[in-house]
Amino acid sequence: MRKCIRLILVVNLVAALGLGAVGCGKDKKESKAFSPKYDTETEYRLSVVGTYSNFESLESTFERFYTYYPNGEITYTYLDDYRNTIEPALAGTEPPDIYVVQPWMYKDPKFAALFDSAEELSDADLEINLDCIRPGLRWEMEGGKILTLPVFSTSYGMLVNQDIFEKEHLEVPKNYGELKSVCDKLKAAGYDSPVMGANTTTTPGIGYAFAYPMFAKTVADDREIEDRLNNLDASAGEAMRASLERLKEFVDSGYIDIAKCTAEIEDDYNAVIMRFFEGDVPMMLCSGDVVSGTKKRESKSDAFVAKPFAYGFYVAPSGDEGGYYMDSTSLLFCVNKNSANLDLTNEFVRFLTSEEQLGIMAQDKRLITSATDYSLDEVYASLADFPKERTISFRDTEILDTAVKQFRAAAYAIANGDMTVNQAVANYGTIPTD
Template structure:
């Protein structure tokens, strides 16, 4: 545990610099309290307030997060009150690491499962909830795959909620029709579509890669379509390497696409959190957007009229590769809520989070373009795009969790940094692969 805690502290040094640059003077959310105070961090087990950190700063996520909190506060007999403290996505990730590295942590908080969640568990900031979980209706309600992603070392440490999120490509059907473009099934077909768009003054892909994880969507998808999932699993286990040809291919293809003008100018300076990628779609200066399927909720909430122009397809296969093209990149649950409290407070917090699996909450999520990770979600869906995404999830032979969530935090940061360098043409794919492999070997040595 001490070693893991030291790694969180080391990572927080980088995080602190980012937060000081990006988030000085930022809002403390709905509590109106200083984020550094013991009340805001939720460290007092005697307090009747349950502090809940999350990323619900904008609709539809804000409405969904608020629903669960308000429902609990209005109906509970526990004597506890949940206080929601939302923070913008990228700032939130840094804020959470820094809080834990300083020995503070809210009573409950959202994360993305994988390596970071495991670090939080090993550092003592997430409690096992097996007994509460098994005594509830959730085992019969939640998808097994979602519960598996919420588990670590044979214990359940989080409740999955909000969305089944896959990486795929949203596209403007009117632009495709105007230029007689067909939905591509291979990379060569995708490149033919992109070439036509460039020739007609349209940017093929809307991408704001200042956040780094957005560009990682392309890297992960290309690597998986080239080599399947074994190269990644082997590299993480230490039996393989991130210098495998599939990772080199992904980097080379990205740089080829950058040079051909498939991405916006200054792509690494554009902000996803500020909505600069989706604005390119709304302006119809870009035709496609490769990102998580939560964009169904984003598009439909922002403009129902625009959403009528949108469709979705799974990332195309690599020509000549025998990799399984049914493999998907993403998560079954998207947001996982973990708990840093005990006793009656933990029971009350669990009660609050359980509201997100109620019929009313599931309907609210579906109405906002989400695919909540419940077994009966197919009965709620009417939107053709969300149905298509759920079908892709059901048909997938395997779903690879996002690299930046699966990898240990320090290694994940190197992945994000080198991926951004690839997009910026400031590092060769070979050098990026070597640097990532070095980080992975260092982590394994610890």
Template sequence: MGRTVKRIVSVVFAAILLVSVPSCKKSNSESKEFRPKYDANINYKISVVGTYANFESLESEFERFYSYYPNGEIGYTYLDDYSNTIGPALAGQEPPDIYVVQPWMYGNEKYADLFNNAQDLSDEKLDIDLDCIREGVSWEMEDGQILTLPIFATSYGMLVNMDIFEKEGLKVPETYGELLEVSKKLKAAGYESPVMGANTMTTPGIGYTFAYPMFAKTVKDDRSVEDALNNLDPLAGETMRNSLTRLKEFVDSECIDINKCSREIENDYDAVIMRFFEGDVPMMLCSGDVVSGTKKRESKSEAFSNNPFKYDFYIAPSGDDGGYYMDSISILFCVNKNSANIDMTNEFIRFLTSQKELGLMAQEKRLITPTKDYSLDEVYASLSGFPDNRTISFRDTEILDTTVKQFRAAAYAVINNTMTVDEAVEKYGSIAVK
């Protein structure tokens, strides 16, 4: 069987054929052991296309599915320039059976066919256990249909060197006041910058990871400001004030040395991970996507290989009562309702949609599971039971990318003292972005 990942620069990929098979019955809402519906000797082919050049965790799912249906072939294809190639691919003569979508695509006419051609996964006869999906990342359309299956979730926060906290007899801070107190003790113990991160105008950068969740909570609490923010109305800049003020307090405190971060961390991904693995950084601001790169880099870090330590992911404690958890979706799958291979495609999706399988995928990729059970990967155990009143899901706000870029640019300017908080608020809508 061919089980390879191909790099595609055009929209053409190999034809996929499938033998049609009967429909199915409804399962219980609790995740249970997968029970195959069809003859194990059935022959089938299923195609999946997506945005990851390397999707090893999905390929592991293929292998587990083969244990139930060994006479098949599931192929994953990476589409280069995905946002421009997925539409023509779906409209082509040999469309994929399963394809990746992302939340920002919804509502954009360019991607309308991706959702128009998606199967309603909540159809009872499909027997797909959607109850295992966490409410914060479950995406129900206005008409009640569920067209997407969240595969990975992500968030923003910090990697924490748990060995340092144990050595110094400290608890990981949960509130901003505790962060100040802990940082003071860590500095006294010889840690020059208790918190570090990438000084960049990007989502894994210091400003966004620390302050954006607070900004999003402000918008969630008063959604009347959304239109003005999304229209880049300068008066809407006032919405940023509280989060930018806290960010300014943070960078002026003993918690973080911005100059040290700039000198020692040259980018917002690989350099963040490798600097954290040096073992002398108690807390490293980052995104879940950065955390996903840690496992592969443990062996690449000489310092970590020689002196490994336990590390976990926590929400950055920016608020007086605690931090804010952005329960965000990384990628979702849609099933092509016009697929010639629809029945076995549904069977694969039914197999995949469980706390166990989605959890294993997330664990291997080291992203956050979309299910209700965080326990499979202890790196994210701190997220279990996080208070609802400080959690923001992707459905709680409708902040456009233009607004996000203005906030990132404002935060970067405040961090680097090229704008005061007042100036950033007043210039909202016209701040230069990258």
């Protein structure tokens, strides 16, 4: 049965694999098709473990790989309580061949084994073309070694109802001045809250999606402040001022009705999407991880089914010169250098590491591709050619989670009028985060 399924897939995916063979970081005319290095009749079994309970986009990649190496099986297993179960899994009698890591795990002694066990993917002998990965996402460690493959990326910004903008003869704003002008026109047209979002302290919430990228840019421009931020030194609170003042100005303007957001959006994921699909919200603050849930929910929204509309993801234009694109990794793979199936594991990673395969995976998951070509998913088309001077990658800052939580709590307090900017700045390091 399985071989029959694969034969059908070959027919259905001819176009994809013909293009898919687009190599990374090269002109597409010069790229070469994936060519197996080993006997295609090789029998093998590979295992992948991770944090997603549902990873259909990876499993469809398995099927595409089977068209080259049909006599094997690759399985994906979700590990509950990943923080505490991944290290024992690596040390077990049947360790995974590929496993997920996150940037925040690095330099944490608890997760040292994850990086100690990782193969160097930048080893030229493996012929894994990492040039297709956006430079800001390529994670070079000591000695220039690359141990991780960024599979998905994410960012923070807003979903935009493009039909509303077309109806009202408006352009999506590119900077804060344009945002104010657009919001004034939308309010005049009857949209009480031109911008909405989840009123939470989480990363998809209003304060984080709108103001955190500006804060991160401040830190990226002055890396000397990082240690004080990470050590929760009260003097570092001044770094939050400009972004919090902009957030307060925006909320006080009436362009986003916090009370309305609180009443109509119960959580920072499903409710954000379903409220947006009602079709009367011009701009919805959120994260790329929220956008990933839109495709499956289109058919679950009666309003969207009755009256579908075009939408896209844009950077929130919080800055005077424009918004700031947080080019952040969402999920990374490591190859277990102690794998019993190392050759075929590396072969699968080599197959996966292409503009086309990473693009298809991201499109299926509706997350942002980690490759250089955004064109496969028009939802993220606005991110293509975003100005480098306003792009912040995860390597441009090393703001620890404790510092991020302080900012999120401060932004929430500012948005809800529970704290002044001066108070937030002065109380950095001691702002309650629960």
